[in-house]
Amino acid sequence: MDLAFKETPKDNRMNASDAMPKWKILLNVFAPVYFICFSVFRCYVETGLLAKHSFFSYYVALHHILWFASIILVIILLMHFILKVPVVRLIWVMYGVTLMAIPLLYAMVTQEHLQLEYLRGSFSEIIGYVATFCWAYTKNRPLTIELLVIFFSMIAVGYAYTRSRHRALALAGSVYIVGNLFAIHWVGPIPYSKSVVLFQTQWSHHQFMAAFWVFMLTVLSILFIWQAGWFGGDKRSWIYAALSAASIWMVQTIVFKSTGWFNRPFDIFMSGLPAVTLTFFGVRLLSSERKIFSGWTFGTMGIIFLMQMAVIGPIYFNHIKTNLPFLHYIIPGYRFGV
Numbered sequence: 222m223d224l225a226f227k228e229t230p231k232d233n234r235m236n237a238s239d240a241m242p243k244w245k246i247l248l249n250v251f252a253p254v255y256f257i258c259f260s261v262f263r264c265y266v267e268t269g270l271l272a273k274h275s276f277f278s279y280y281v282a283l284h285h286i287l288w289f290a291s292i293i294l295v296i297i298l299l300m301h302f303i304l305k306v307p308v309v310r311l312i313w314v315m316y317g318v319t320l321m322a323i324p325l326l327y328a329m330v331t332q333e334h335l336q337l338e339y340l341r342g343s344f345s346e347i348i349g350y351v352a353t354f355c356w357a358y359t360k361n362r363p364l365t366i367e368l369l370v371i372f373f374s375m376i377a378v379g380y381a382y383t384r385s386r387h388r389a390l391a392l393a394g395s396v397y398i399v400g401n402l403f404a405i406h407w408v409g410p411i412p413y414s415k416s417v418v419l420f421q422t423q424w425s426h427h428q429f430m431a432a433f434w435v436f437m438l439t440v441l442s443i444l445f446i447w448q449a450g451w452f453g454g455d456k457r458s459w460i461y462a463a464l465s466a467a468s469i470w471m472v473q474t475i476v477f478k479s480t481g482w483f484n485r486p487f488d489i490f491m492s493g494l495p496a497v498t499l500t501f502f503g504v505r506l507l508s509s510e511r512k513i514f515s516g517w518t519f520g521t522m523g524i525i526f527l528m529q530m531a532v533i534g535p536i537y538f539n540h541i542k543t544n545l546p547f548l549h550y551i552i553p554g555y556r557f558g559v
Contacts, residue, residue, distance in 0.1 A: 252315040256293065261322045271325065271333070273334040280427035283532055285549070287434035289318065290405055290528075294441040296375075296396050301448055303392045304382045308449045309517070311470040313419060320370055324363035336360040339406035351401045358515060372397050408433055420487045424536065431532045432491040439498065442525050451518040460503060466501035469493070492536065495529040 241249070264285040269277030293315055298456030301308045328335045338360055340347050353370040357362040364438055375396050409416030414428035418438040422429050476482075482490045 249312040250520075251314050255285060256315040256318045257320045258289070259321070260289045263289075263318075263325065266325050267335050267337065270327045271335040274335065277426070278490060279535075280425065280431050280532075283431040284427045284434065287431055287438050287528065287532075289321070289401075291434055291437045291441055292319070292400055294319065294438065294445055295399055297402065298441070298444060298448065299395050300378070300382075300392060303388055303395060304379060306382055307542065308445060313354075317371075317374075320367055320374075323367040323370065323478050327363040327366060331363075333363070337362060337364065339416075340401065340404050341406050347401075351398075368397070373402075401484075419484045424485065424488060428532075428536065431489070432487075435529050435532045436494060438492060438528065439494065439525055442521055446518055447523055448542065449517065451521075462501050462505035465504040466497045470497045471499045473497075488495055492533055495533055498526055498529060 261282055264275050264282045268281055268285075269275050270312065274513065296317075297308055299309045300306060300311050300314065324335065324337065327333075340350055340358065342350070345484070350358040350361070354365045354372070356365045372393050375393035376389045377391035380386065406414070406416040408414075408418045408420065408424040410426055410429040411419045414431075420429070430474065473496055474489050476490060478484070479487050483492055485519045548551050
């Protein structure tokens with residue numbers, strides 16, 4: 222049975238949130254707020270205070286927050302699939318962002334500057350870095366303790382939920398492997414990057430990476446909502462919504478290309494993300510006579526749309542041809558273009 226498109230009012234996944242006591246619901250609501258605030262704090266201390274040369278900025282912060290958020294959603298989804306626990310009961314995992322303070326404490330104790338970066342190197346070198354929990358990667362050595370704590374925490378949590386050593390080990394191994402896959406420098410912009418795949422772009426390095434990770438976060442969030450059982454309605458309505466979103470994306474692509482706003486395929490593709498997201502869920506909502514979204518769905522997609530606009534919005538405004546000089550003082554894109 223395909224639960225993605227079938228209305229299931231008695232679905233255990235949807236009932237999981239309804240059956241939770243109010244204090245747990247409040248903890249779940251506050252979890253994303255705490256996660257974002259702590260991520261900004263971690264990024265500021267790492268790049269603004271403990272780096273050899275401070276490079277904290279608007280887009281550096283977005284790049285870090287969106288990468289952290291993608292990782293935490295992957296962990297929640299892996300826990301859901303392996304432990305068979307409803308995702309709504311795993312939102313507490315976002316509080317685990319606190320463990321990201323460990324590298325900061327390491328740097329303070331050793332009085333070393335932080336130079337954390339994506340994994341780079343040959344296949345055998347990366348295998349060595351992963352096998353040693355990054356101890357063999359000098360720049361990322363401050364992460365070793367954090368990675369060990371996360372690994373053994375996943376074993377403990379997995380066993381606590383299932384009382385199965387096999388599932389607990391499977392969870393820890395899966396989280397560690399997938400987390401390291403996300404840590405490899407797969408994509409990056411020319412000429413700023415030494416990634417596996419290089420893209421031509423008009424954007425700076427951190428603008429590019431923030432856009433890439435907000436796209437990944439959008440995909441993972443849709444998967445999260447689906448697995449939470451917060452979608453409903455018939456399959457045809459979802460197809461209409463997808464076609465409408467694709468049409469908007471195509472029109473926006475043509476407009477951006479013809480007007481010269483963006484010339485690179487990556488830039489054009491990513492710049493249409495907010496409009497596509499808004500269209501997709503707007504059409505899906507308007508095309509139904511019944512309530513198909515829960516408050517959790519609106520909240521999740523609201524956060525995703527705001528994150529998309531936080532990344533793409535300033536870039537939009539930077540391309541507006543205007544004679545209104547006061548915009549230079551109120552639009553973030555003019556000041557935070559790095």
